[in-house]
Amino acid sequence: MLLFIALANSHYFLLGERYVGGFPAGGSRADDAVAWLVSTFVDGRAFPMFGLLFGYGVAHIVRRNAALEPRVVNRILRRRSLVLVVIGLLDALLFYAGDILVMYGVLLFVGILLVRRSDGWLLAVAAVFFVLTALPGMDSFSISTDGPDAAALPPDLATMFAERSLVAAYVALLGPIGFACPFAIGLWAGRRRVLERPAEHRALLRIVATVGILAAVLGAQPAALLVAGAYDRPGDQVLELIGPLHDATGVLGGFGYASLICLLATRLRNRGVVAAIAAVGQRSMTCYLLQSPVWFVVFTPFLLGLADILTVATTALLAIGVWVASVALAEWMRHTGRRGPFEALARRVMYSAVR
Numbered sequence: 001m002l003l004f005i006a007l008a009n010s011h012y013f014l015l016g017e018r019y020v021g022g023f024p025a026g027g028s029r030a031d032d033a034v035a036w037l038v039s040t041f042v043d044g045r046a047f048p049m050f051g052l053l054f055g056y057g058v059a060h061i062v063r064r065n066a067a068l069e070p071r072v073v074n075r076i077l078r079r080r081s082l083v084l085v086v087i088g089l090l091d092a093l094l095f096y097a098g099d100i101l102v103m104y105g106v107l108l109f110v111g112i113l114l115v116r117r118s119d120g121w122l123l124a125v126a127a128v129f130f131v132l133t134a135l136p137g138m139d140s141f142s143i144s145t146d147g148p149d150a151a152a153l154p155p156d157l158a159t160m161f162a163e164r165s166l167v168a169a170y171v172a173l174l175g176p177i178g179f180a181c182p183f184a185i186g187l188w189a190g191r192r193r194v195l196e197r198p199a200e201h202r203a204l205l206r207i208v209a210t211v212g213i214l215a216a217v218l219g220a221q222p223a224a225l226l227v228a229g230a231y232d233r234p235g236d237q238v239l240e241l242i243g244p245l246h247d248a249t250g251v252l253g254g255f256g257y258a259s260l261i262c263l264l265a266t267r268l269r270n271r272g273v274v275a276a277i278a279a280v281g282q283r284s285m286t287c288y289l290l291q292s293p294v295w296f297v298v299f300t301p302f303l304l305g306l307a308d309i310l311t312v313a314t315t316a317l318l319a320i321g322v323w324v325a326s327v328a329l330a331e332w333m334r335h336t337g338r339r340g341p342f343e344a345l346a347r348r349v350m351y352s353a354v355r
């Protein structure tokens with residue numbers, strides 16, 4: 001999924017004469033093919049899986065500390081929220097304007113209200129926010145015709161900090177709306193340890209994997225074919241339907257990906273490449289944050305400034321290379337017994353609450 005995150009984030013930096021869904025239009029056939037693949041399988045599909053896993057992890061923290069008083073557990077969660085907000089703000093201001101850790105931190109701070117609510121509450125909250133995601137007319141990156149702004153490609157440091165401060169505030173305040181549904185479903189699934197005990201939930205996982213991924217692929221096609229140049233840009237009223245369809249089915253796709261990977265994991269032996277990828281998952285915050293300095297150096301106009309040189313296809317190759325490098329680094333950490341530095345920091349801050 002961190003590979004998908006790299007593919008999803010990097011194409012938004014590219015410059016061009018016109019845009020659809022964050023892709024510069026008018027590229028080569030290879031660019032169009034990559035744009036179709038990313039729009040179909042990646043954009044709006046990877047982030048919901050992380051929202052699900054984030055909620056699942058919160059449920060795990062609550063369950064693991066069940067012997068503690070609820071107020072102490074809440075303090076642990078609030079400290080995790082604080083870590084995410086601080087690290088996310090620094091990343092957003094210094095490296096990548098679209099960082100979502102701030103959003104996760106805010107979501108957790110509010111989501112503490114849900115951790116002890118009934119299953120009915122969780123499913124109701126998930127349903128409400130899923131419907132909000134699917135409402136026609138909602139803003140959607142999947143059909144946006146805007147190119148990269150000064151926050152993504154700042155001409156100087158002063159502009160960078162000024163513009164990115166506004167973007168970070170926007171992401172922190174409005175971002176949780178789009179991730180509340182996966183977060184609530186993650187809490188629900190975490191209570192039942194669905195991903196930890198796949199043998200007990202195999203039928204559910206198979207249904208979610210099949211329906212979720214199929215819905216995501218089919219629901220992406222109006223937007224994916226548009227960004228690939230298969231048809232001309234329709235009117236705004238049509239776009240206002242295409243965007244929410246892409247986003248809502250992407251939420252289902254995120255659930256489907258989580259279920260499929262869980263089912264595959266029961267058949268894979270934890271060694272070699274599989275162990276290396278698992279090592280990335282155990283250091284996911286560190287490996288995620290390693291991507292941001294790369295985008296900063298490669299695309300920022302006063303550094304390498306390759307936003308008008310790289311294409312959709314070559315940027316995808318860059319994203320793959322960055323992810324492969326993170327896998328190699330995580331595997332080295334695993335062999336040398338090193339925990340990810342940001343994971344270690346988060347754990348130290350969180351559990352200082354019980355001392």
